[in-house]
Each structure stands twice: as structure tokens, then as C-alpha cells.
Amino acid sequence: MRTARKGSVEMPAFVRQLVKETEKRVSSFFKGGRGGAAEGEQQGEGEKEEVIPSPYLDRPVLDKLTEEGCARWGLTYALGSMQGWRANMEDFHNCVPQLGGELADWSFFAVFDGHAGSTVAQYCSQHLLGHILASGGIGPEDDPEKVKGAITEGFLQTDKHLHSVARREGWERGGTTVVATLISPYYIYFANCGDSRAMLCRSGQVCFSTEDHKPYSPLEKERIESAGGSVSFQRINGSLAVSRALGDFSYKGAENRTPSQQMVSPEPEVCVVERSPADEFLVLACDGVWDTISNEELCAFIHNRLRVCTDLRDVCTQVIDLCLYKGSLDNISIILLCFPGAPQLSTDALHQEAELEDLLESKVAEIYDELCARGEEPELLSVLTVLASTVIPGLPPGGGIQSKRNCIISAYYQQRDAHKPMVPNGLGGS
Structure with a gap:
């Protein structure tokens, strides 16, 4: 199986910002997240606000x-x-x-x-x-x-x-x-x-x-409240998520x-x-x-x-x-x-897998060339976005296009390397 190059996964900026803002708002009421610092800590007058390191x-x-x-x-x-x-x-x-x-x-x-x-x-x-x-x-x-x-x-x-x-x-x-x-x-x-x-x-x-076992499940919530706790933000005392x-x-x-x-x-x-x-x-x-x-x-x-x-x-x-x-x-x-009854290797399944990966490689090449022809920068995210809206037959059930992302990333880098301008003989490095 092909593997993705290191560093090819990034948290979308809007997700990262949403996470940080949510942490800030929640931590102003409850110290820590899923079992963080003790609740009820008071800040002394004039003390600096406690900086809680991001868990991400x-x-x-x-x-x-x-x-x-x-x-x-x-x-x-x-x-x-x-x-x-x-x-x-x-x-x-x-x-x-x-x-x-x-x-x-x-x-x-x-x-x-x-x-x-x-x-x-x-x-x-x-x-x-x-x-x-x-x-x-x-x-x-x-x-x-x-x-x-x-x-x-x-x-x-x-x-x-x-x-x-x-x-x-x-x-x-x-x-x-x-x-x-x-x-x-x-x-x-x-x-x-x-x-x-x-x-x-x-x-x-x-x-x-x-x-x-979640705090908001009826039987779990009943036990929590009987023991003197409460459930808010779907957490015990607003803090613990289990x-x-x-x-x-x-x-x-x-x-x-x-x-x-x-x-x-x-x-x-x-x-x-x-x-x-x-x-x-x-x-x-x-x-x-x-x-x-x-x-x-x-x-x-x-x-x-x-x-x-x-x-x-x-x-x-x-x-x-x-x-x-x-x-x-x-x-x-x-x-x-x-167990002994688990599915076994299948020649037909291997053939279908090879056909799927060939299809994905050709799709990546088509999308890459089309973006170049339109004068757009064929960035990986752009290729993935177009491919995600394309009907691809034969994707693994339960996995979809995400399960073949490593194959897609590998095909993308092959295209990028193939499209790099050739350096004239004698003008490059050693």
C-alpha cells in the first residue's frame, strides 16, 4: 500500500480556531476538560489569568x-x-x-x-x-x-x-x-x-x-445526581465526559x-x-x-x-x-x-483494489491537468476537494474516499514531481 508523505495532514484553520475559542469559553467556567484541573479554584485579586495549555x-x-x-x-x-x-x-x-x-x-x-x-x-x-x-x-x-x-x-x-x-x-x-x-x-x-x-x-x-457510558444516559445521570453531582454540557459537573x-x-x-x-x-x-x-x-x-x-x-x-x-x-x-x-x-x-472464520485474501478483491487505485491515479492526473489549464494552482486540497465531489465506483464500503486518501496523496505528489520544470544540463546543482 502507498503511504502519505509526512506533514501532509493539517487541521483546517477554521477548525483549529473553533477548538481554541471553545476551550477558552469552557475553561473560563470549568478548569480543565475531560478531567482537568480541580473545579472551584479561585483567582486572587490581581493575579494573572491562568493560561491553560491547549490539548491539541x-x-x-x-x-x-x-x-x-x-x-x-x-x-x-x-x-x-x-x-x-x-x-x-x-x-x-x-x-x-x-x-x-x-x-x-x-x-x-x-x-x-x-x-x-x-x-x-x-x-x-x-x-x-x-x-x-x-x-x-x-x-x-x-x-x-x-x-x-x-x-x-x-x-x-x-x-x-x-x-x-x-x-x-x-x-x-x-x-x-x-x-x-x-x-x-x-x-x-x-x-x-x-x-x-x-x-x-x-x-x-x-x-x-x-x-x-455517558453522563447524559438516563441511568447514568440518575446515579450521578443521586451522588450529589450534576450533568451540564453533557459532562459530570460540566467537566468529565464519561x-x-x-x-x-x-x-x-x-x-x-x-x-x-x-x-x-x-x-x-x-x-x-x-x-x-x-x-x-x-x-x-x-x-x-x-x-x-x-x-x-x-x-x-x-x-x-x-x-x-x-x-x-x-x-x-x-x-x-x-x-x-x-x-x-x-x-x-x-x-x-x-477468528478462524475471518474473511480471507481474495484474488478478485485484489484485482478490484488494483483497478480502483489505477482509477484514482488517473482521476488525480485529470484534475491536476485541468487545474493547470485553468491557470489555477493545483494544490493538494484543491485536488482532494474536486475528487471528493466525483463519483468513484468501487470505494471500500464504510470507508469511502477518505479510506483511499493515502493513495490519492501519493498520486498527487507524482503529478507534482512530473510537472516540475526540467533544469537545463549544466545549469543545475552538482
Whole structure:
């Protein structure tokens, strides 16, 4: 696959200005964003107004972390993660394709999306699985109710131990959402705490997905208000954008209430789905993915990509680029798990992909020449704008023209290089 040149992605100026103005207005009422500085801070008379650094960069960090592996029972997986437009990388993950001992045919995967710092996400990525296994409810008998209870207990114990460590170490407040899956020989267990999401695709369709925990959801809002909080600007106390998370202890101080009854609950929603030979793939991803693409679109896109890509890391990279080009301003992390029934490489699909890329190259050349003929500067944005309004058959379902942007950018630079004036012999450099 062709890749874009570095620096080819820029945040539109009007978007950057809108983000900055919104930050300014919100921060004048609420310090910090999604779990920022403590609320209620007062400025002393004559003190300078506090300058809150922007959570966004002028250019995205496009370097990607990738990982791949497999389990002995036929599962293959890949991870892709990118900092993107965010000033800091706060996502972490844990991929354990084979648990040890009598659980050698079990697998565990999780994505941790930190906020107000990365410390909590990093800690939980290192300790959550251990607390789940230590609960004693997981064994070869694979009892769904016991396993679900063990997962819940593991989350609660992780939060409890995290609280002790945070007080001892003096960590700044912060938290993390978690979406995880525990796969046994007979079942797939899903655990979600926050607004990251898991999705299972079976027979080419979305079979199951977790529900996001947002403060404005009726049941979440009821718990928040019962614990003494409020929901404004779709956030807890106008500040935190998720209603369940590990950490965020400043939202967990209501007296005479259990941890699960606090404004921010550490209790995951745990679901179980019986495995099927028709299971194709499973996705775990942070909200940097789901903010820009629906379950159905991502299912269709990955299903299509698996027929032309043998490297799952490449598929993850294409999903990340798609979300970036569709406007995601967040860290982006995705884990793709493929079961034995996943779509396989197809000769017909590869032929169609090659035809599509040839078509896009020819379209870029036509647009470039037409702009030149009109005396206009054939800038990349101009070419992309014209191409976006052109009917292009055969684009990947769920991805559209954005999913082929790297191919388009590569074709553009080929045209630009081809149109550079030739330097007469002897008049150029050495």
C-alpha cells in the first residue's frame, strides 16, 4: 500500500480556531476538560489569568505503534495506536493471546483510554488482568456467571488498589476508560467501563457491541445526581465526559455510597456471547475511533480490507488513517482480533483494489491537468476537494474516499514531481 508523505495532514484553520475559542469559553467556567484541573479554584485579586495549555497540537503526530501475534487455538490479532492531534499520548493496551497454565486456551485483550494524564491508564494496563485472575472465579469449567463476577471484582479491586497507590505517590488526579475482552473456548466476555467500545462481527454483520457510558444516559445521570453531582454540557459537573472509569477519585467521595454508586463508577458492564463458527473478528477501540465511524461502517470496512490485506497491522493502520481523515482529534487505538472464520485474501478483491487505485491515479492526473489549464494552482486540497465531489465506483464500503486518501496523496505528489520544470544540463546543482 502507498503511504502519505509526512506533514501532509493539517487541521483546517477554521477548525483549529473553533477548538481554541471553545476551550477558552469552557475553561473560563470549568478548569480543565475531560478531567482537568480541580473545579472551584479561585483567582486572587490581581493575579494573572491562568493560561491553560491547549490539548491539541498544530500538527498531528502520525507515528504509529503496531503489534501482532496469535494464539495456539487459531486467533490472530494486531494492535495499532497513534497520538494524533492530542498534545500527549494517553492510551495504553494489554494483549495476552494465551493465559497460562490451565487457561492456556483463554485470551485477554484491553484498551485503556486515559484522561487528565496517562498514569492511571498505564497502571491499570499493568494490573487489571492480575486482579481479575486473583478473584478466583475463572477456571477450566468456564462458568459464565462466575467469570462475569470475577471480571467485575477485578475492576473494583483494581480501582481500590489504584486509590491507595495514588494517595501514596501523590499522583495528579486522572482516570481511564477500559474496554476489554476475555475469550474462552466457549464464550466471549466483554467488559466496558466508559466510552471506549467493543464490537463483534459475525457473518459479515455487527453481532454485538458494548454501550458507551455517558453522563447524559438516563441511568447514568440518575446515579450521578443521586451522588450529589450534576450533568451540564453533557459532562459530570460540566467537566468529565464519561460516567464510568477507573480513577477519577475526586468524583468518588460521596459518603455512605458504595463504589458503584458514586458519580463516576468503576463497575464495568459485563456481557457474554457464546462463540460461533461464524465469528469473524472482534474490535476493541477507544473513542478516538468511534467518534468518527459507526459500528456498521467499521464492520464493513474491516471485512473488505481483510480480503486484500494479509497483515493485520496494515488493516489497523488503515483504520487509524481513516479516522484521522474523517476528523478525529483524539488519540486513536484499536485492537483487531480475527477468528478462524475471518474473511480471507481474495484474488478478485485484489484485482478490484488494483483497478480502483489505477482509477484514482488517473482521476488525480485529470484534475491536476485541468487545474493547470485553468491557470489555477493545483494544490493538494484543491485536488482532494474536486475528487471528493466525483463519483468513484468501487470505494471500500464504510470507508469511502477518505479510506483511499493515502493513495490519492501519493498520486498527487507524482503529478507534482512530473510537472516540475526540467533544469537545463549544466545549469543545475552538482
